[in-house]
Amino acid sequence: MTTHAFQADVSSVLELVVHSLYSNRDIFLRELISNGADALDKLRFAALGNDALYAGDSDLAIRITPKEEEKPLVIEDNGVGMSAEELAKNLGTIAHSGTKELIERLTKEGKSGKPDLIGQFGVGFYSAFLVADRVVVESRPAGEAGANRWSSNGRDGYSLEACEKEGRGTKITLHLKDDAAEYLDDYRLRNLVKTWSDFVAHPIRLVTEDENEGVKLEQINQATALWTRSKSDVTEEQYKAFYQNLTNDYEAPLATLHARVEGTWEFSALLFIPKNAPFDLFDPNARRGLRLFVRRVFIMDDVGDLLPPWLRFVRGVVDSDDLPLNVSREILQDSKAVSAIKKQLTKKVLDLLDDLAATKPEDFKSFFATYGVVLKEGAGTDADYRDRIAKLLQYATTADVGTTSLEGYKGRMKEGQKSIYYLYGADRTTKADSPYLEALVKRGYEVLLMSDPVDEWVVEALGNFQGAPFENAQKAKIDEAEEASKAAEGKLAPLLTRAKEVLGDLVREVRASARLVDSPACLALPEHAVPAYMEALLRANGR
Ligand code: ADP
Ligand code: MG
Numbered sequence: 001m002t003t004h005a006f007q008a009d010v011s012s013v014l015e016l017v018v019h020s021l022y023s024n025r026d027i028f029l030r031e032l033i034s035n036g037a038d039a040l041d042k043l044r045f046a047a048l049g050n051d052a053l054y055a056g057d058s059d060l061a062i063r064i065t066p067k068e069e070e071k072p073l074v075i076e077d078n079g080v081g082m083s084a085e086e087l088a089k090n091l092g093t094i095a096h097s098g099t100k101e102l103i104e105r106l107t108k109e110g111k112s113g114k115p116d117l118i119g120q121f122g123v124g125f126y127s128a129f130l131v132a133d134r135v136v137v138e139s140r141p142a143g144e145a146g147a148n149r150w151s152s153n154g155r156d157g158y159s160l161e162a163c164e165k166e167g168r169g170t171k172i173t174l175h176l177k178d179d180a181a182e183y184l185d186d187y188r189l190r191n192l193v194k195t196w197s198d199f200v201a202h203p204i205r206l207v208t209e210d211e212n213e214g215v216k217l218e219q220i221n222q223a224t225a226l227w228t229r230s231k232s233d234v235t236e237e238q239y240k241a242f243y244q245n246l247t248n249d250y251e252a253p254l255a256t257l258h259a260r261v262e263g264t265w266e267f268s269a270l271l272f273i274p275k276n277a278p279f280d281l282f283d284p285n286a287r288r289g290l291r292l293f294v295r296r297v298f299i300m301d302d303v304g305d306l307l308p309p310w311l312r313f314v315r316g317v318v319d320s321d322d323l324p325l326n327v328s329r330e331i332l333q334d335s336k337a338v339s340a341i342k343k344q345l346t347k348k349v350l351d352l353l354d355d356l357a358a359t360k361p362e363d364f365k366s367f368f369a370t371y372g373v374v375l376k377e378g379a380g381t382d383a384d385y386r387d388r389i390a391k392l393l394q395y396a397t398t399a400d401v402g403t404t405s406l407e408g409y410k411g412r413m414k415e416g417q418k419s420i421y422y423l424y425g426a427d428r429t430t431k432a433d434s435p436y437l438e439a440l441v442k443r444g445y446e447v448l449l450m451s452d453p454v455d456e457w458v459v460e461a462l463g464n465f466q467g468a469p470f471e472n473a474q475k476a477k478i479d480e481a482e483e484a485s486k487a488a489e490g491k492l493a494p495l496l497t498r499a500k501e502v503l504g505d506l507v508r509e510v511r512a513s514a515r516l517v518d519s520p521a522c523l524a525l526p527e528h529a530v531p532a533y534m535e536a537l538l539r540a541n542g543r
Pocket of ligand 2: 031035
């Protein structure tokens with residue numbers, strides 16, 4: 001037997017898990033079941049190319065055995081199993097690169113809050129220590145004879161040794177804490193499985209022993225993939241549980257999309273928009289994407305080709321009828337079926353967002369606050385969807401309506417107003433008294449107030465919205481103003497000459513203007529000037 005220290009991060013995560021999730025400790029069961037189901041999926045996938053891996057046992061299932069007397073709870077699967085190296089790597093380290101950051105954030109924000117953050121890191125297995133003071137994992141990889149035993153109290157590292165195990169797969173023995181004996185109660189177990197794991201696509205069997213009847217095996221979940229059911233047969237609660245199983249999120253999803261698409265390319269999809277953005281939403285190296293199945297067989301995780309990058313926050317499952325089972329990531333990249341699915345899904349997600357905006361404006365607002373910047377990326381880069389995305393954009397505005405969509409703005413445009421005015425640079429409070437706005441607002445024009453660094457770039461990419469061009473308030477020409485300024489110029493001529501003398505090369509020209517109402521002067525950009533943000537950028541680069 002050898003003993004090993006946990007990687008430093010594991011100890012911190014374990015401590016955090018136990019502290020922050022204590023009131024939520026039921027989750028350990030669904031985490032271990034979901035690992036078992038993943039292991040069964042992986043075996044089934046591997047066996048597609050190598051039938052021998054089944055070794056006569058193709059009845060894939062998860063078994064839960066409560067042992068009332070000695071108190072352990074046993075959860076086992078006949079899936080792929082783990083080698084000694086895999087036990088050490090999977091259960092003794094944390095692969096996720098963002099873990100350090102997580103620990104820092106959680107320590108800062110306090111251990112009591114933020115269970116949703118913890119979930120993002122897939123600390124799934126470690127949740128076993130919420131209910132157990134010793135966890136023993138015995139595992140035998142499919143296709144091999146030897147097995148290994150991993151054992152830990154969750155504090156002092158773990159030990160690893162060879163052991164005997166009948167059949168492939170993983171057997172987890174939880175030596176329950178004194179105050180966790182409730183999890184030996186079969187009624188309680190049935191209930192938890194019903195709530196959290198009913199639609200896990202493999203049978204979950206409860207093993208009970210009865211003095212008269214002996215050992216009994218009873219399937220306690222429905223074991224059909226949720227997305228294969230028709231919408232009307234699925235409850236909100238089931239969607240939520242499915243989502244939480246998939247993502248480890250502790251919140252309900254903000255929106256759910258369940259669709260079956262028929263036609264040349266047939267597939268089912270069950271997609272979700274999480275309430276909270278993942279911590280690595282802007283990390284270009286983050287693994288992300290949808291979980292791909294082909295005719296109910298799990299193929300792979302994090303498939304990024306099924307949605308455009310500006311919908312990368314969408315989570316969920318796609319089940320294709322057309323792809324080959326032996327599909328690889330390379331094949332996916334230039335598969336006709338995949339690009340057809342991508343197109344359909346993109347359209348459906350945009351429909352979902354339109355619908356959210358129309359029917360649940362509050363939810364849409366919070367959606368946009370969380371993911372608006374990512375959508376703007378799409379408006380800037382993806383010409384195919386620019387117009388659809390533009391309809392979803394929300395901006396602060398001088399009109400008294402909170403934030404507005406571009407359609408909302410257009411609806412309020414004054415008679416004869418041709419452009420959509422915007423001012424880039426700050427928010428409502430600081431902009432309320434900007435001299436650039438004076439003339440426009442005075443005439444009853446509404447001005448969008450943009451503050452996001454990408455806003456000006458997006459406006460340039462869009463050019464116009466449904467025929468109305470965007471016009472920078474800093475450059476805006478106002479017809480009446482032109483005439484008035486001509487008239488005023490005569491009277492002001494001596495002052496203008498003097499101002500130009502004093503300012504010299506700092507300004508191109510000094511002009512009289514009627515655009516101002518209360519302020520005596522302002523800096524304005526000539527019509528074809530470099531936008532302010534570009535100028536700041538050029539200056540920052542020393543040009
Ligand atoms: P996640 O499931 O998000 O990857 P977990 O902490 O739940 O994170 O599990 C860590 C890893 O340990 C899994 O990715 C898997 O490789 C391995 N693992 C856990 N449980 C099992 C199991 N029952 N059978 C095979 N491998 C497992
Ligand atoms: Mg897991």
